[in-house]
Amino acid sequence: VTSAFETDVLVIGSGPAGSGAALSLATLGVDHMVITKYRWTANTPRSHITNQRTVEIFRDLGIEDDVLAQGTEHERMGETVFCTSLAGDEIGRVRTWETAPDRASDYAAASPSPNCDIPQTLLEPILVGHAASRGSRIRFDTEYVGLEQDADGVTVSVRDRTTGHEYTIRAKYVLGADGGRSQVAEDIGLPFEGEMDVAGSMNIVFHSDLSHLVAHRPSVLYWVLQPGADVGGIGLGLVRMVRPWNEWLTVWGYDINEPPPVVDDAEAIKIVHQLVGDDTIPVTIRSTSLWGNNKRYATRYRSGRVFCLGDACHRHPPSNGLGSNTSIQDAYNLAWKLAYVLRGTAGEGLLDSFDAERAPIGKQIVLRANKSIEEFGPIFDALGLLGESDPEVMTRHIAARADNTPEAAEQRAKLRTALELKNYEFNAHGVELNHRYASNAVVPDGTPEPGFTRDPELHYHPTTWPGARLPHVWLGGPGGRRVSTHDLAGKGRFALLTGISGSAWADAAAEVAEKLGVDLVPYVIGPGRDHIDLYDDWARAREVGEDGCVLVRPDTHVAWRSPGPVDDPTTELTRVLTEILAH
Ligand code: FDA
Secondary structure, X not given: OOOOEEEEEEEEOXXXXXXXXXXXXXXXXXXXXXXXXXXXXXXXXXXXXXXXXXXXXXXXXXXXXXXHHHOEEHHHOEEEEXXXXXXXXXXXEEXXXXXXXXXXXXXXXXXXXXXXXXXXXXXXXXXHHHHHHOOOEEEOOEEEEEEEEOOOOEEEEEEEOOOOOEEEEEEEEEEEOOOOOOHHHHHOOOOEEEEEEEEEEEEEEEEOOOHHHHOOOOEOEEEEOOOOXXXXXXXXXEEEEEEOOOEEEEEEEEOOOOOOOOOOHHHHHHHHHHHHOOOOOOOEEEEEEEEEEEEEEEOOOEEOOEEEOXXXXXXXXXXXXXXXXXHHHHHHXXXXXXXXXXXXXXXXXXXXXXXXXXXXXXHHHHHHHHHHHHOOHHHHHHOOOOOOOOHHHHHHHHHHHHOOOHHHHHHHHHHHHHHHHOHHHHOOHHHHHOOEOOOOOOOOOOOOOOOOOOOOOOOOOXXXXXXXEOOOOEEEOHHHOEEEHHHHOEOOXXXXXXXXXXXXXXXXXXXXXHHHOOOEEEEEEOOOOOEEOOOOXXXXXXXXXXXXXXXXXXXXXXXXXXXXXXXXXXXXXXXXXXXXXXX
16 A cells, blocks of 8 residues: 555544644554544633642643643632522532532542643643654644555555545554544444433633622632523533633533524523523624433443554543543543553553453543433422423522421421532542553452542542552652652653662663663662652552562553562563553
């Protein structure tokens, strides 16, 4: 086959999954190319909550500061309001994204990186820009048409949308990051479970200075309970901050079994005014779009040399803010494995671990996001709105909670419980961080999986159990500066963490790195060494003896650990790494 272009990896799509893959591959020095359908990146804000795990990945990729500089900070994300309109009756608040005083310490302890709120319109250009500056070849206006695989590679047909010209690109591996209507996933026949288009939603992006209604209760989400708010959509009407406090996005539902509504500017302004609760406020509509809520996930992400990632594999509503986070995490999981295989440091078998590790998380987030929509039901129930469609009756029932009657007291108690349930959507720290991989790229240490002492969806449970994300603690680094355990790991390298009495592990690691040609950096943590356990936090977190070790993969997940010394650490580490790298 002769193709106009040859590359090691062809990435299709430049959304969070595609641009995340491009940046990861470029940082690892992998030859690759990106094709993407439109002339530029996302044209509407879309996903925005960027959780600690993702910002940690950005930290490893060297773009954390850029993302935090452009995003809205953690401190301004948390006063999530439930109301009849922004100007109307406030029904209650939930402190969200781990900003509540009782959650703040969990959050600060879990990661070196804060979460933030950054719309896709700002995030994607950061990812794409850094990827291009590090070597990505990115071709906009270029559409995927089809592919053919053989034993050595994939020939991909593409169309230049500016000229209509079709040509082929030859790649060793292809990443289908082409979103929720993925043609690549369809062409390689990925098996799916669940349904598409279970409910209808409408996004309206607008500019309007709403400071006077929101700045005193800063949040990224203002939920509006109005007649019709339970039809389609994402559970309630939503006014979402894009940029404080003059750029916004409303989400309103519609009945997907009826013909799609026509949303012209006049209709859009009417909906915005209705949710804001003031029809005198000047509003400029930027865009409107209709989209379907999905509940569908792939059970396999790969066919031969073609991998899918992001929304191509998991399709779900925005609840819990997991869309772009999971997509970027998929990319980060796959990139180092491709780099190792292409360099010849690992056998092809390493790639089998990609969907073994990511498909269970894709399924989990699809189900979680959909359940979060159902969990608005108790709020309707508490306010006596279930099955009620008469606006006047609804307004009366909402107002009745202020009465001095036993019924109203019961209503208030029910409302409190109903709002608490929303922690599973807005404070699901465990869903965000408790990823524990089981695959051929993790070597068990023979211990059973540690149980959860607190609700595993709400709370993160740090552990060095093989497969889990490396626990973060602050260490003293060179010059007394604080560095995270996560700063020792990552950067495309394996890391081995041990203590002074485990120095034999460090010597063995250096020897094995040389012998296998693997980038493996040993760290001895202790007084007089480059890294000091300043607060003894590592001693508490490591779950192995000072003379044991924790081996960490390039994606900061634990590969394997040893509780103490062994007779021949070189042979032991060789065994473990050979298994992980599928030699
Ligand atoms: P994504 O869809 O972002 O990117 C796909 C890429 O593939 C695009 O660059 C596209 O141009 C390209 N492409 C598609 N077909 C192609 C072809 N044939 N050839 C070449 N390129 C092709 N999530 C969330 O968490 N919170 C939210 O508020 C929202 N809101 C929201 C609103 C709207 C309108 C949408 C459409 C989606 C959301 N989402 C969301 C979902 C979130 O945007 C989504 O989870 C991520 O963008 C997924 O990232 P991907 O990169 O996988 O797909």
